Amino acid sequence: MIVPRKKLTFWERLFLPAFWAGFKVTWRHFVNTLFRRRNAAVVTAGGYYPEVPWTVKEGYRGAPYLVKDQEGRTKCVSCQLCEFVCPPKAIKITPPGPEVDPTTGNVEKRPKEFEINMLRCIFCGFCQEVCPEEAIFLMKDYSLNGQSREEMIYNMEKLLALGGVHQDPIMKWKKKALEAQKQEVFNPERKE
Amino acid sequence: MPEAKPDQSATPPPATVEKIKIKVDGREVEVPRLMPDWTGKLVPTTMLQACKLAGVEVPHYCYHPLLPVAGNCRMCLVEFGVPMIGPDRKPLLNDKGEPIIQRSTLPYEPGTPRGAIACATPISPGMEIYPSSPATKQMRESVLEFLLANHPLDCPICDQAGECKLQEYALDHGRAESAFRETKVHKPKQVDLGPRIMLDDERCILCTRCIRFTRDIAGDDALGIINRGGYNTLTAYPGRQFDNNYTLNTVDICPVGALTSKDFRFKMRVWFLKETKSICTSCGTGCNIIISSRENVIYRYTPRENMAVNKCWMCDAGRLNYKWIGRPDRLREVLGPGGQKSDWSKVIPEISGRLRAAPAGSVAMVISARQTVEELYLLRVLANKLGAITDAVPRVGQPDYLLVHADKNPNSNGVRLMGLCGDEMGANMRRMAEGIAAGAIRTLIVIGEDVTRCGLGPELLAKLETLVVSDILPNETTRRAHYVLPGCAHAEKRGSFISAKGRWQRFWKAVEPPGQARPEMEWLGELAHNLAGENSFASVEALFNHLSREVPALGGVRWEQLGDTGVDVKI
Numbered sequence: 010m011i012v013p014r015k016k017l018t019f020w021e022r023l024f025l026p027a028f029w030a031g032f033k034v035t036w037r038h039f040v041n042t043l044f045r046r047r048n049a050a051v052v053t054a055g056g057y058y059p060e061v062p063w064t065v066k067e068g069y070r071g072a073p074y075l076v077k078d079q080e081g082r083t084k085c086v087s088c089q090l091c092e093f094v095c096p097p098k099a100i101k102i103t104p105p106g107p108e109v110d111p112t113t114g115n116v117e118k119r120p121k122e123f124e125i126n127m128l129r130c131i132f133c134g135f136c137q138e139v140c141p142e143e144a145i146f147l148m149k150d151y152s153l154n155g156q157s158r159e160e161m162i163y164n165m166e167k168l169l170a171l172g173g174v175h176q177d178p179i180m181k182w183k184k185k186a187l188e189a190q191k192q193e194v195f196n197p198e199r200k201e
Numbered sequence: 202m203p204e205a206k207p208d209q210s211a212t213p214p215p216a217t218v219e220k221i222k223i224k225v226d227g228r229e230v231e232v233p234r235l236m237p238d239w240t241g242k243l244v245p246t247t248m249l250q251a252c253k254l255a256g257v258e259v260p261h262y263c264y265h266p267l268l269p270v271a272g273n274c275r276m277c278l279v280e281f282g283v284p285m286i287g288p289d290r291k292p293l294l295n296d297k298g299e300p301i302i303q304r305s306t307l308p309y310e311p312g313t314p315r316g317a318i319a320c321a322t323p324i325s326p327g328m329e330i331y332p333s334s335p336a337t338k339q340m341r342e343s344v345l346e347f348l349l350a351n352h353p354l355d356c357p358i359c360d361q362a363g364e365c366k367l368q369e370y371a372l373d374h375g376r377a378e379s380a381f382r383e384t385k386v387h388k389p390k391q392v393d394l395g396p397r398i399m400l401d402d403e404r405c406i407l408c409t410r411c412i413r414f415t416r417d418i419a420g421d422d423a424l425g426i427i428n429r430g431g432y433n434t435l436t437a438y439p440g441r442q443f444d445n446n447y448t449l450n451t452v453d454i455c456p457v458g459a460l461t462s463k464d465f466r467f468k469m470r471v472w473f474l475k476e477t478k479s480i481c482t483s484c485g486t487g488c489n490i491i492i493s494s495r496e497n498v499i500y501r502y503t504p505r506e507n508m509a510v511n512k513c514w515m516c517d518a519g520r521l522n523y524k525w526i527g528r529p530d531r532l533r534e535v536l537g538p539g540g541q542k543s544d545w546s547k548v549i550p551e552i553s554g555r556l557r558a559a560p561a562g563s564v565a566m567v568i569s570a571r572q573t574v575e576e577l578y579l580l581r582v583l584a585n586k587l588g589a590i591t592d593a594v595p596r597v598g599q600p601d602y603l604l605v606h607a608d609k610n611p612n613s614n615g616v617r618l619m620g621l622c623g624d625e626m627g628a629n630m631r632r633m634a635e636g637i638a639a640g641a642i643r644t645l646i647v648i649g650e651d652v653t654r655c656g657l658g659p660e661l662l663a664k665l666e667t668l669v670v671s672d673i674l675p676n677e678t679t680r681r682a683h684y685v686l687p688g689c690a691h692a693e694k695r696g697s698f699i700s701a702k703g704r705w706q707r708f709w710k711a712v713e714p715p716g717q718a719r720p721e722m723e724w725l726g727e728l729a730h731n732l733a734g735e736n737s738f739a740s741v742e743a744l745f746n747h748l749s750r751e752v753p754a755l756g757g758v759r760w761e762q763l764g765d766t767g768v769d770v771k772i
Contacts, residue, residue: 088357089470107399107466109391117391118358118467141357185353189387 065149070132072150073125074172075165076143080183082113083169084144087120091136091145099129100136115186123165127153143177218243224329225255232324239267239417245323248330249277252319257332260341260370262348262456263408264320267513269417274348274408276370278316278340281305284327292327302329316340338374345375351386351431352457353403361458363471367406386431394424394436395443397463397517398452402434405459411435411451418514419603421445435459446516446601453503453513464521465501469493474500477711478765482571482691483519484598485608485701489766490515492523492692492711499523499692499712507766510704516604525674526690526712532675533716536685545717548684549724553731555667556587556644564589565633565642567657568621569649570596570610572721573696574705575741577612577619578748579725580648584621586733590636591621592629594650606701611691614699614772618754630656637661645669648721649688651676671721687718694720695741697763699770705758706767 020026065071078084092100103122113119136145150171155161163171218233232251235243247270252259262274284292284300292300307313314336324330331337349371356362388402407426412435416422423443427436437443452462474493481488481502488511490502502523504515537543537551556564564587568580584591593616596609616622623629634656636642643666645657653659654677662668662681670682679685693714697707714720722741729735738744742760749755758768 086358087467088362089473090357093470093472104467104469106468107463115390116358185387188384191384192387 059152063151065151069149069151070134070147072127072132072153072171073130073134073136073145073147073168074150075123075145075168076172076175077169078175078177078180078182080180081174082116082182083119083165084142084175084177085120085123085140086116086118086142086144087123088141090139090141094135094139096133096135097129097131099126099131100124101126114182115189116182120165123168125163125168127155127161127163128158142181143175146172146175148172221324221326223251223324223327225252225257226331226333227329228255230255234324239265239269247320248279248281248317248322248324248328249319251324252279252330252332259319259332260374261320262366262370262406263410265410265413265454267418268410268413268454270321271409271413272318272321274406275318275344276341276348277319278337278344279319280314280316280331280334280336280340281322282329282331283325300327302327341370341374342376345371346379346381348406349375349379350381350383351388351403352406353385355401355404355458358467359401359404359458360461360466360471361404361455365458366456388432388434392436394460395448397521398443398448399461399463399466400435401459401461404457405433405435406457407433407435408456410454410456411460414451414454415443415445415447419445419447419450421447424451446518446605447514447603449517449520450504450514462501469495469500475711477692477709478505479692479708479711480611480698480706481515481519481522482611482698483516483522483609485606485610485613486511486604487611487698487700487704487706487767488515488519488604489706490519494692494711497712499526505765507706509766509769510700510702510706511604514604516601518605523692526692528674530675531715531718532672532679532685532687533718534685535687535717536682538683545719545724548686549727550731552667552669552684553728556583556728556732559587559644559667561588562590563642564644564646565636566591566621566646567630567633567648567650567652567655568593568616570594570613570616570626571649571691572612572615573691573694574612574615574619574699575696575744575748576648576721576725577615577621578744578752579722579729579735581619581621582729582733582735583646583725586729589646590629590633590642592633593622593626594630594655595626608701611700612698613701614703614770618699618752618770618772627655633657634661637664640664643667647671647678647682649673651678653677653681671724673718686721686724687714687716689714689718689720693718694722696720696722697745699772703770703772704767705755705763705770707760707763 075085087102087104089102092102101124102120105118105121132147134147137147218235220231221234222229222231232246232254234246236246236250238244249259249264259277259279261277263271264277282302282304285303287293295301305315305317307315356368390401390403392400392402394400412424415424423437423441424435426433428434449462452460473495475495477492479490479492481490489505489507491505492499493501502520504511504513506513535543535545535548537548566580566584566589568591570593597607598609600607613626633642638661645665645668647670649672659681668682669684670679671686671688672679673688673690691708692711695710697705699705726737730737745760749758755770762768
């Protein structure tokens with residue numbers, strides 16, 4: 010695809026309008042600080058971070074964490090779609106293997122290990138978008154620190170603890186179990 | 202998936218078969234009147250086969266080119282028309298002199314198109330098939346809606362996701378929303394059908410491919426469907442298990458994720474797997490396989506279609522014979538005398554020197570019929586130069602009537618064609634033992650075999666001056682070796698095998714070998730170069746083409762001629 014490059018107008022080629030526009034901002038902050046005693050940081054992006062944490066706006070894309078449902082189940086079923094879709098390859102899932110886990114009820118599958126390398130994560134939100142089980146969400150955490158690289162690889166335990174409980178109105182697995190149970194009761198062959 | 206490719210299964214029979222003209226989507230095509238069915242017998246061509254020949258794919262679940270036709274999934278319903286016949290049994294013609302085509306309609310409702318299942322309806326001259334007409338599309342949509350009425354949307358946890366025909370056809374031919382508002386029927390999940398098969402009844406679409414496979418191909422009538430209506434369930438015969446040696450093929454041919462392999466279940470998603478064309482090494486049949494691996498770990502073997510060798514099938518034993526490749530106790534270091542860690546660059550000149558100094562006739566070689574033809578050729582060059590006595594170790598097992606061969610070596614014919622064993626494989630071992638005991642044989646080269654198990658006991662090995670052993674896993678012989686050279690499994694190198702029936706087939710590298718292990722061809726090539734002045738070959742292809750010319754029985758076949766399915770060699 011060839012994108013035609015627009016020619017700058019004479020006015021734009023002067024660069025003076027752009028310079029004055031930029032200088033206006035600098036001047037405004039200078040005047041504000043000098044006469045109105047207001048710090049530029051407060052009215053622009055940063056705030057008094059880190060003393061006063063920044064209040065995150067609605068829809069902000071922070072760190073991705075795993076969530077549990079109301080019954081304390083890990084919602085993730087290890088379908089590995091997030092691992093597949095993740096552009097920087099930050100997610101690594103270890104599937105459970107063929108053994109049947111009696112503790113998971115009617116959920117056949119859950120990850121054995123789930124790791125996100127927060128140093129690689131670019132907070133694009135593809136994992137949340139692609140997740141068919143609504144098990145991973147980008148939360149509001151933006152300040153992720155660690156002493157070492159290993160510390161920045163969050164494992165399943167940590168991700169679940171940080172993610173907390175998701176108030177899920179669908180309750181897929183509970184609904185499935187109830188439906189199956191109802192059919193057991195409604196069995197024309199069964200002798201009462 | 203070993204689903205037969207259209208061009209393979211729909212290969213037109215010999216020209217002697219009469220051809221008839223039909224129309225597919227309004228395009229006139231000439232197709233043979235008779236085509237081979239799953240047994241190879243010539244039977245009237247079906248609409249599905251005719252469409253395949255015309256280059257139009259008709260979706261299907263229960264139809265499989267290598268299984269008897271059942272015609273129960275209804276997915277291949279197509280609208281069609283036949284020439285209208287007059288009272289004189291001649292086609293009626295319109296004003297332009299063309300035959301009038303009567304579209305199939307419901308008998309009690311002449312305005313409504315009526316489909317026919319393409320997999321079981323034979324074609325007739327002048328017939329017109331409409332695989333992309335609006336009525337056909339509507340039929341497909343309705344069939345899919347019906348199949349999905351009770352099918353759970355388990356895609357995130359289902360192993361078939363990524364190779365599921367239901368998923369694929371629902372995308373291509375289905376409708377976005379289902380009209381069914383009722384609760385889905387819940388059937389048993391995680392049903393243990395046999396030692397290697399787990400059944401999820403909810404996902405079963407009752408195509409009966411598994412039943413027909415096990416009854417008609419494997420000859421073990423173990424499966425059937427019980428109950429009627431919404432509670433139809435697939436089950437094994439009461440009191441029996443589905444446990445023949447071919448059960449895992451049903452997992453491949455299951456178009457949905459109802460039958461799952463207990464071995465592969467939940468281990469990896471199929472879209473992550475890298476597929477490598479290879480050959481099974483469990484017996485002399487040489488079944489064509491696909492090795493699925495990810496990040497240097499092999500996850501499964503699946504059969505690859507080769508109508509000349511294994512068709513679409515493969516035995517369970519061969520399929521599960523991959524776990525040893527990733528074993529943690531693999532030999533991964535080159536060891537010199539006294540068990541010291543060494544290096545290829547140090548060890549190979551040392552061995553060359555020792556072999557050069559060895560008097561003629563004082564060297565023996567025990568090789569494995571699991572080595573590739575290329576490696577065997579280099580060994581033959583070495584053996585001829587050193588005047589060595591050579592032999593391979595025979596392995597015999599129980600054959601069966603379908604695929605399993607009694608010869609458990611994948612390349613016995615390679616050894617024979619290279620002249621590396623006597624008329625009877627293993628007959629030279631006694632001579633070798635006598636030679637070592639008498640002190641005539643001072644050097645022994647062992648490739649991929651544990652000789653302590655076949656006549657050369659530890660006390661004999663202790664008498665040797667030099668014992669060079671190359672192997673994959675540690676054993677008694679590697680523990681007593683002066684030089685241990687870590688080798689590669691077939692999945693870790695390229696090469697070719699000649700099967701028990703004389704099929705010469707090549708295979709490709711799927712994973713990297715561990716540690717210092719490297720393909721035997723490399724160091725054998727160096728030895729052959731050092732000792733016999735043999736050209737050192739940079740690639741498998743070059744060596745292959747060279748040996749194919751050198752060995753008369755192989756007839757100068759070139760590497761690329763083998764293709765994916767191999768060539769027959771006279772044995």
